[in-house]
Amino acid sequence: MAYSDKVIDHYNNPRNVGSMDKNSTDVGTGLVGAPECGDVMKLQIKVNPETNVIEDAKFKTFGCGSAIASSSLATEWVKGKTIDEALTIKNTEIVKELSLPPVKIHCSVLAEDAIRAAIGDWKKKQGAEKPVAAEAK
Amino acid sequence: MSTEVKIPQAQAQPSNVDSTGIKLPIYMDNHATTPMDPRVLEEMLPYFMEKFGNAASRNHSFGWAAEEGVETARERIAKLVGATTKEIIFTSGATESDNLAIKGAAEMYREKGNHIITAVTEHKAVLDTCKRLEKYGYRVTYLPVQKDGLIDLDDLKRAMDDKTILVTIMAANNEIGVLQPVAEIGKLCRERGVIFHTDATQAVGKVPTDVNKQNIDIMSISGHKMYGPKGVGALYVRRKNPRVQISAIIDGGGHERGMRSGTLNVPGIVGLGKACAIAFEDMPQESCRMAGLRNRLRDRIMNRLDEVYINGSMENRLPGNLNISFAYVEGESLLMGINDIAVSSGSACTSATLEPSYVLKALGAGDDLAHSSIRFGIGRFNTEAEVDYVADRVIETVERLRELSPLYEMAKEGINLKDVKWAAE
Numbered sequence: 001m002a003y004s005d006k007v008i009d010h011y012n013n014p015r016n017v018g019s020m021d022k023n024s025t026d027v028g029t030g031l032v033g034a035p036e037c038g039d040v041m042k043l044q045i046k047v048n049p050e051t052n053v054i055e056d057a058k059f060k061t062f063g064c065g066s067a068i069a070s071s072s073l074a075t076e077w078v079k080g081k082t083i084d085e086a087l088t089i090k091n092t093e094i095v096k097e098l099s100l101p102p103v104k105i106h107c108s109v110l111a112e113d114a115i116r117a118a119i120g121d122w123k124k125k126q127g128a129e130k131p132v133a134a135e136a137k
Numbered sequence: 138m139s140t141e142v143k144i145p146q147a148q149a150q151p152s153n154v155d156s157t158g159i160k161l162p163i164y165m166d167n168h169a170t171t172p173m174d175p176r177v178l179e180e181m182l183p184y185f186m187e188k189f190g191n192a193a194s195r196n197h198s199f200g201w202a203a204e205e206g207v208e209t210a211r212e213r214i215a216k217l218v219g220a221t222t223k224e225i226i227f228t229s230g231a232t233e234s235d236n237l238a239i240k241g242a243a244e245m246y247r248e249k250g251n252h253i254i255t256a257v258t259e260h261k262a263v264l265d266t267c268k269r270l271e272k273y274g275y276r277v278t279y280l281p282v283q284k285d286g287l288i289d290l291d292d293l294k295r296a297m298d299d300k301t302i303l304v305t306i307m308a309a310n311n312e313i314g315v316l317q318p319v320a321e322i323g324k325l326c327r328e329r330g331v332i333f334h335t336d337a338t339q340a341v342g343k344v345p346t347d348v349n350k351q352n353i354d355i356m357s358i359s360g361h362k363m364y365g366p367k368g369v370g371a372l373y374v375r376r377k378n379p380r381v382q383i384s385a386i387i388d389g390g391g392h393e394r395g396m397r398s399g400t401l402n403v404p405g406i407v408g409l410g411k412a413c414a415i416a417f418e419d420m421p422q423e424s425c426r427m428a429g430l431r432n433r434l435r436d437r438i439m440n441r442l443d444e445v446y447i448n449g450s451m452e453n454r455l456p457g458n459l460n461i462s463f464a465y466v467e468g469e470s471l472l473m474g475i476n477d478i479a480v481s482s483g484s485a486c487t488s489a490t491l492e493p494s495y496v497l498k499a500l501g502a503g504d505d506l507a508h509s510s511i512r513f514g515i516g517r518f519n520t521e522a523e524v525d526y527v528a529d530r531v532i533e534t535v536e537r538l539r540e541l542s543p544l545y546e547m548a549k550e551g552i553n554l555k556d557v558k559w560a561a562e
Contacts (some may be wrong), residue, residue: 014541
């Protein structure tokens with residue numbers, strides 16, 4: 001299968017690889033997928049509690065090149081966005097940006113799930129005054 | 138009409154040459170197919186334009202020349218596997234041979250019984266043929282394999298009953314290279330009067346094969362897995378002690394003693410014959426060289442990387458095969474990182490079905506390790522320098538991808554990945 005240039009670029013030069021302290025109150029962690037399925041993504045965000053802006057994002061991914069690229073792109077896109085803006089990121093936009101073929105759409109879905117899971121985790125840490133957003137798509 | 142044809146070198150033109158003089162990309166996927174040996178091509182060439190006759194034309198020299206080429210090939214194949222020439226039937230390849238063997242024997246022995254035994258790690262050419270027969274009222278037992286990929290002979294004994302007509306178990310597995318105990322299986326079948334077919338596509342020409350010593354009744358052979366051409370194969374069908382009969386699945390002009398009609402692919406057959414002749418001569422030293430290269434690759438990788446697992450028995454294995462799972466690294470992403478090397482993965486992402494390798498799953502290693510597997514198929518034209526290059530590229534890519542892997546990080550933190558509740562779909 002031929003990969004798009006953007007997938008290859010993210011694979012060769014993944015953005016924002018790494019980990020943040022998952023116990024920190026301003027860090028939200030999303031861990032989605034399963035080893036048996038061949039894809040696991042961990043996406044973390046660091047949120048400014050005053051502005052709700054995502055100031056930093058990190059990821060680690062076990063998965064194919066498209067999964068690595070989808071999560072790498074997701075970290076690029078959430079950075080600088082507010083929580084509400086980040087929740088509007090759709091997997092279809094990732095598919096378009098990376099020119100993913102149909103068999104790789106699940107990689108983009110997983111990346112969107114990872115963003116939502118990370119935001120959900122952060123919101124939970126902020127307590128009940130900020131209601132947990134609907135996780136449903 | 139003699140023609141001057143330049144014979145190309147064995148290896149494809151390099152698209153790139155690395156600083157150490159290695160030609161890239163490196164082909165190390167010799168279970169998928171092999172490059173043709175130049176000696177095979179040389180032998181085939183006259184049969185395209187000079188000796189182009191139909192081997193079935195009995196009344197002119199064109200036909201005789203073609204027939205002579207075919208009969209020489211038949212002798213060479215028979216010699217390699219310990220058969221007689223009348224026991225060799227030419228086909229279009231091992232898939233056809235498997236279909237002919239299984240469907241042909243099932244139909245021929247239908248009155249005797251309707252039970253067939255095979256194993257879960259067989260090639261799809263065998264499994265899907267058996268599945269089709271189930272639709273026609275046959276009963277099929279799919280034997281499990283042990284952790285090392287071998288069937289348990291006691292399982293086989295227990296599975297046999299008075300309706301069993303055919304046992305079909307491969308000689309060497311195409312993914313993990315594991316060699317089944319063919320001689321023992323053959324002996325059990327012979328004692329019980331059951332026909333024994335073996336798909337020896339990966340074994341013939343690589344490891345010693347003898348239809349009499351191993352009690353094989355029917356055996357599938359392929360050309361392109363042993364440096365011969367694609368589109369040609371053979372089926373061995375025993376004529377004596379006992380005489381085995383099969384029904385044809387292709388009807389027509391009655392070629393190949395009625396078992397396989399259709400004008401013979403003379404150049405292909407000549408090529409298959411030459412490939413067998415080369416294998417017969419070279420096998421002792423070649424198999425040692427292949428095993429040496431394979432062990433070098435294994436040792437180099439395992440000395441540098443932890444949590445690397447070999448899939449399948451190391452003792453009972455094709456000399457050129459290595460199938461390894463690199464824990465915490467997904468196979469397709471590894472292939473992407475070593476894109477100047479041609480190998481295969483058992484990862485779901487590399488298959489058309491999006492399912493990880495059923496062969497690796499059958500070993501009970503777990504889907505996660507199937508996703509992380511790479512199959513190396515070392516062949517006649519691989520060199521030591523190539524093996525070293527491949528090992529080093531694999532090591533550096535696995536190290537890089539592990540740094541990227543949340544699973545590796547979790548494992549290093551002491552988390553047991555089996556205890557994690559995964560939010561999987």
